[in-house]
Amino acid sequence: MSGEMQIKTDEKLRFLEEEMAALREANLYVHIRTISSPQGAWIEVDGRRVLNFCSNNYLGLANHPRMKQAAKEAVDRYGVGPAAVRTIAGTLDLHLELERRIAAFKGVEAAITFQSGFNANLATIPALVGEGDVIFSDELNHASIIDGSRLSRAKIVRYPHNDPEGLEEAVRREQPFRRGLVVTDGVFSMDGDIAPLPAIVEIAERWGLLLMVDDAHGEGVLGRGGRGIVDHFGLHGRVDIEVGTMSKAFGVVGGYVAGRRQIVEWLRQRGRPFLFSSAMTAADTAACLAALDLLEESTELVDRLWGNTRFFKEEMRRLGFDLGRSETPITPVMLYEASTAQEFSRRLFEEGVFAMAIAYPTVPKGKARIRVMLSATHSRDDLQFGLSAFEKVGKELGVI
Numbered sequence: 001m002s003g004e005m006q007i008k009t010d011e012k013l014r015f016l017e018e019e020m021a022a023l024r025e026a027n028l029y030v031h032i033r034t035i036s037s038p039q040g041a042w043i044e045v046d047g048r049r050v051l052n053f054c055s056n057n058y059l060g061l062a063n064h065p066r067m068k069q070a071a072k073e074a075v076d077r078y079g080v081g082p083a084a085v086r087t088i089a090g091t092l093d094l095h096l097e098l099e100r101r102i103a104a105f106k107g108v109e110a111a112i113t114f115q116s117g118f119n120a121n122l123a124t125i126p127a128l129v130g131e132g133d134v135i136f137s138d139e140l141n142h143a144s145i146i147d148g149s150r151l152s153r154a155k156i157v158r159y160p161h162n163d164p165e166g167l168e169e170a171v172r173r174e175q176p177f178r179r180g181l182v183v184t185d186g187v188f189s190m191d192g193d194i195a196p197l198p199a200i201v202e203i204a205e206r207w208g209l210l211l212m213v214d215d216a217h218g219e220g221v222l223g224r225g226g227r228g229i230v231d232h233f234g235l236h237g238r239v240d241i242e243v244g245t246m247s248k249a250f251g252v253v254g255g256y257v258a259g260r261r262q263i264v265e266w267l268r269q270r271g272r273p274f275l276f277s278s279a280m281t282a283a284d285t286a287a288c289l290a291a292l293d294l295l296e297e298s299t300e301l302v303d304r305l306w307g308n309t310r311f312f313k314e315e316m317r318r319l320g321f322d323l324g325r326s327e328t329p330i331t332p333v334m335l336y337e338a339s340t341a342q343e344f345s346r347r348l349f350e351e352g353v354f355a356m357a358i359a360y361p362t363v364p365k366g367k368a369r370i371r372v373m374l375s376a377t378h379s380r381d382d383l384q385f386g387l388s389a390f391e392k393v394g395k396e397l398g399v400i
Contacts, residue, residue, distance in 0.1 A: 027338040038063035041377040053355040053372045059301040060377035061251030070290035071283035078282035090279035110264035113256045117245025118144040120255035123271035126152040132178040164199035180209040186229035187217035192330030212241040220249020225299045250291040254280045304376040320400035331372040341368035351389040
């Protein structure tokens, strides 16, 4: 490249250097650590063995022997890649079996799988609503819901977080409209609180609205044996669409939509990630089936997860930490200032605990935190080790 061309290229990209410098100045630049081990209670991060308080591996399935064996056998039988989208030459019998099993597990008519939970939201929302329609979205919904809503070109109306009265007022204010969709996270990933689904269901039914729940952090956690938020509240048949991911409690990767048969069939025809992106691999699909086997056989892992959650939260509150409004294993340790959260995370790592700081834009400005993700794989000794580190760093930084 000539000197003149290099100068032009540097000028063209100067804005990126300025933006990243601004991130560093505001303590919002994300330093991505490197893992060199399987997921578990303890992992190797940047060359150090540390207690893992970051992973979404709620039930410890990401490195479970039966999951690994299922994936290995699928590779031997089907190979490593799907080689096509589902609608051309990419649908395996494994995909259909997984969809049948998910529908049975969730207690719905049908299910369809996608490459990720993010893709499931990108597929579903634009397929159901468009120009002339209105989406009523909780103000703290996940980024994939926000992006899927924008792609739909429907009007987006944000209602106050977990506020059924605010939702109903928004619905009343927007009348009339062609078609309406209410969409909410089931468990909110940054705060760990649960959507007031019974009240939201009643509003959707009263106004004739479609209702969609993203249960990414509810499956494997809430409900009978981890069947999710709809089961948790006993609302089977009253929620039109349940979106989920298989990258958290399932320990693998992929997403799904479960619900009414007409909706699932429509997504097979018009869900763009389903139509235009290669299918899930056979290994991932087989591992997800093994996860369902484990969840259906016993509630032991789910019970252990909740036992760890109750113990850790009680002890953290006793130490004086602010855990926000969490009702689930997601445990936000509220520190508010991004610089404090980053320093807290760095000090924890020095003490042998891997717990990342979360700040804007993942959470609102002034709401920075350490988000602790508890797991069924943590022993009581592991939790005590983590509590000791939090106590030490909290006192050093004047947080407690």
